[in-house]
Amino acid sequence: MEEKKVIIDNVSKEFLIGYNRNLSATERFVSLFSGREPKKVIDVLKGVSLDIYSGEVMGIIGDNGSGKSTLLRIIAGIYKPDSGSVTANGKIISLINLYIGLKDRLEMRDNIYLCCSLFGLTRREINERFDSIVTFSELSKFINTKIYQFSEGMKQRFVFSIAMHCNPEILLLDEIFEVGDENFREKSVKKIQEIVQIGGCVVLVSHDMEMVNKYCNRVGLISAGHLVGIGKPNEIIGKNLKNFKPDVI
Amino acid sequence: MINLWENLDNMSIVKKHWQETRYTFNLSLSLAKADFKLKNEGSYLGIIWYLLNPILTFTLLFLVFNDRLGQNISNYPLYLLFGIIMFNFFQNCTYESVRIIRESRWIIKSINFPIESLILGIILKNLFSHLFELIVAVAVILFLDANAAGIIFYFIILLFFMVFVFGASLILSSLTVYFNDIENVWSFGVRLLWLGTPIFYAIEGQTNLFYANLLNPMYYFITIARDIIIYSRTPDAWLLLAGIFYSLLVMSLGLFLFRKLKTKLAEKI
Numbered sequence: 001m002e003e004k005k006v007i008i009d010n011v012s013k014e015f016l017i018g019y020n021r022n023l024s025a026t027e028r029f030v031s032l033f034s035g036r037e038p039k040k041v042i043d044v045l046k047g048v049s050l051d052i053y054s055g056e057v058m059g060i061i062g063d064n065g066s067g068k069s070t071l072l073r074i075i076a077g078i079y080k081p082d083s084g085s086v087t088a089n090g091k092i093i094s095l096i097n098l099y100i101g102l103k104d105r106l107e108m109r110d111n112i113y114l115c116c117s118l119f120g121l122t123r124r125e126i127n128e129r130f131d132s133i134v135t136f137s138e139l140s141k142f143i144n145t146k147i148y149q150f151s152e153g154m155k156q157r158f159v160f161s162i163a164m165h166c167n168p169e170i171l172l173l174d175e176i177f178e179v180g181d182e183n184f185r186e187k188s189v190k191k192i193q194e195i196v197q198i199g200g201c202v203v204l205v206s207h208d209m210e211m212v213n214k215y216c217n218r219v220g221l222i223s224a225g226h227l228v229g230i231g232k233p234n235e236i237i238g239k240n241l242k243n244f245k246p247d248v249i
Numbered sequence: 250m251i252n253l254w255e256n257l258d259n260m261s262i263v264k265k266h267w268q269e270t271r272y273t274f275n276l277s278l279s280l281a282k283a284d285f286k287l288k289n290e291g292s293y294l295g296i297i298w299y300l301l302n303p304i305l306t307f308t309l310l311f312l313v314f315n316d317r318l319g320q321n322i323s324n325y326p327l328y329l330l331f332g333i334i335m336f337n338f339f340q341n342c343t344y345e346s347v348r349i350i351r352e353s354r355w356i357i358k359s360i361n362f363p364i365e366s367l368i369l370g371i372i373l374k375n376l377f378s379h380l381f382e383l384i385v386a387v388a389v390i391l392f393l394d395a396n397a398a399g400i401i402f403y404f405i406i407l408l409f410f411m412v413f414v415f416g417a418s419l420i421l422s423s424l425t426v427y428f429n430d431i432e433n434v435w436s437f438g439v440r441l442l443w444l445g446t447p448i449f450y451a452i453e454g455q456t457n458l459f460y461a462n463l464l465n466p467m468y469y470f471i472t473i474a475r476d477i478i479i480y481s482r483t484p485d486a487w488l489l490l491a492g493i494f495y496s497l498l499v500m501s502l503g504l505f506l507f508r509k510l511k512t513k514l515a516e517k518i
Contacts, residue, residue: 015516099360
């Protein structure tokens with residue numbers, strides 16, 4: 001029996017968001033001075049339950065604003081669910097929009113130390129992995145270059161390399177799977193597969209159905225905060241025809 | 250047997266806490282180093298900038314007040330200098346803390362990490378520059394032929410002072426998420442505190458101000474430091490106890506408030 005790496009049990013989450021409505025004159029007056037906007041409660045996730053097993057690449061698909069990224073942040077522990085619970089058995093590394101706190105005006109060397117500390121590595125562990133991070137990212141020549149001088153592709157390779165070297169057991173990816181050029185893509189996919197093979201798991205949130213179909217073992221479809229379908233990629237992607245690119249298959 | 254399991258359970262809790270503390274401290278140190286480097290990045294004067302602000306403030310206040318306010322204060326240059334550098338540490342840490350959560354919002358929204366490290370990083374970074382300022386202060390002590398031995402005891406005061414500043418910074422940083430205007434309020438608050446704390450004047454003979462300062466933790470730390478370093482005397486026990494009391498109180502309050510509010514931080518920014 002495969003180990004459950006992530007157990008999501010009946011998770012709900014609501015947010016207060018600002019919205020326009022016809023305000024009364026008094027409300028307008030008060031909001032002018034207090035700066036407070038009218039707020040409305042929206043249910044972002046409603047009773048979502050899902051188990052993710054070791055050795056699995058789980059895809060999460062759905063429309064914009066359906067709650068995919070919120071679910072990813074709840075798994076990562078960034079947001080707390082209003083009700084329900086999430087149990088994660090293993091070290092989580094989240095790559096959400098490739099943002100891992102790079103400091104543009106610092107050299108690549110300093111950024112390695114900073115970002116790896118952010119992912120919980122000790123200085124000794126960073127020293128041990130330093131060369132491997134640089135080699136994997138294929139940026140050996142730029143070790144003393146400041147990040148603002150990097151191209152977007154170089155930054156992506158760098159971030160990806162750092163994340164892969166921080167012992168991920170549960171890898172959360174938001175719109176990221178294949179980065180860099182053809183050669184680097186192959187390498188990064190291989191690295192992710194290695195994590196999966198040694199008992200880790202990957203949760204991939206994406207709009208790119210081709211990518212989801214190609215790499216995921218199972219796919220969950222989220223619609224308006226509800227998990228409306230879960231199963232093999234080809235079954236679920238079919239349900240989500242609105243976003244599906246027919247030319248992919 | 251049950252005891253053994255309980256012990257093992259306790260051990261794993263202790264181990265987990267130890268790992269979390271180590272993670273927080275390592276990250277704080279990395280953030281402090283990175284910010285320290287960033288502050289000097291592309292600057293011709295480098296760390297001299299750190300010293301320039303307190304030195305210029307000191308020179309200006311000394312020239313303006315030495316003849317009047319400084320007349321009845323023995324060793325007025327050192328009295329003024331220690332007031333300035335200690336207040337400077339407090340001011341820099343709290344100013345940066347009220348901005349840090351909003352400035353770091355993308356990282357808070359992308360990675361689950363101990364957010365307290367952002368604040369502790371600020372304290373450690375400012376500690377580096379505070380140590381540089383202390384070197385200047387020692388140079389001034391030696392230049393004035395005063396006794397510099399008391400500076401050794403300053404490090405004990407600094408420990409409690411840092412605890413207090415960390416607590417105050419935690420409170421301010423967590424409130425900034427819920428009150429947009431805390432930055433404006435705090436800049437006014439700091440100015441008020443700067444004028445209310447006996448930094449460039451003596452409090453003796455000003456009864457109302459003295460009573461008000463009993464509620465001002467900065468008063469205790471600055472007075473204790475001056476007593477030990479400049480006047481080579483043991484501070485009154487009530488001053489020491491009040492200093493320790495305020496540092497522990499503010500720190501506990503800061504940790505309590507920050508931990509209570511931080512679960513919602515990522516959503517509110």
